[in-house]
Amino acid sequence: MVVIGLLVLGMGLATALILRAFNENLMYFYSTSEVSAGKAPTARDFRIGGLVVQDSLQRQADSLTVQFVLTDLKQQVTVRYTGILPDLFREGQGIVANGQLGADGVFVAREVLAKHDENYMPPEVAASLKHKPDESLTRSAP
Template identity: 60%
Template structure:
């Protein structure tokens, strides 16, 4: 093998190695992406059924229940157009309450209930997760038969 052939083989191996590493990194990155969906997206069937995602919205008044003697909690999330039922087993954040913005991470159950692995509540009265604020604003600005809703 001539020196020129050895160099070409070495360059080819390096290119193949770098290409393989990039393909592996992109695959790992894609598997770890965590998409956000609004309750309207979830009820429209746009959310995946086979992977973890986030859903966020407001917890409507009167929707929260906890099973006596357990850590199982049930509540709904709304974007004021559609609601999604959520179940969560664990300790909820101290700031979790009805009428507040929440983001839950988990997956859809076979019964159509979102099974949360983690629940995040807003951390002060001025903060709302950007995804939830955008989703609520989008629902608020949808035109009605008589025209758009007035913004507040």
């Protein structure tokens, strides 16, 4: 009986912890509009998601630091990142960055993840289509 009680308690605890982590991360990222509107936290890390604006990628010479502009087709935010970018990173691609918004309005990222859409097709089909931007990154705030 005690064993069962402990098991249920243990499981309840695990679930509670998971749900807590869950709740904090329920919205996995803020959109660039939300960040521009000041809805994102100021003093701590958060995640920003958006599309990399075409021709906005700038690489600093002699370092791994890059700067690019993120958009949700409504508002833009500049992101700076030092490190290796994921394979799928390119202009026009969706990304999610983890970091802090600086006082100068530039988002300094500690981590950049690529977000891909739910479409699967061979290269020739993609080339013949006009590639639509990932709509889930440009959805208005719920």
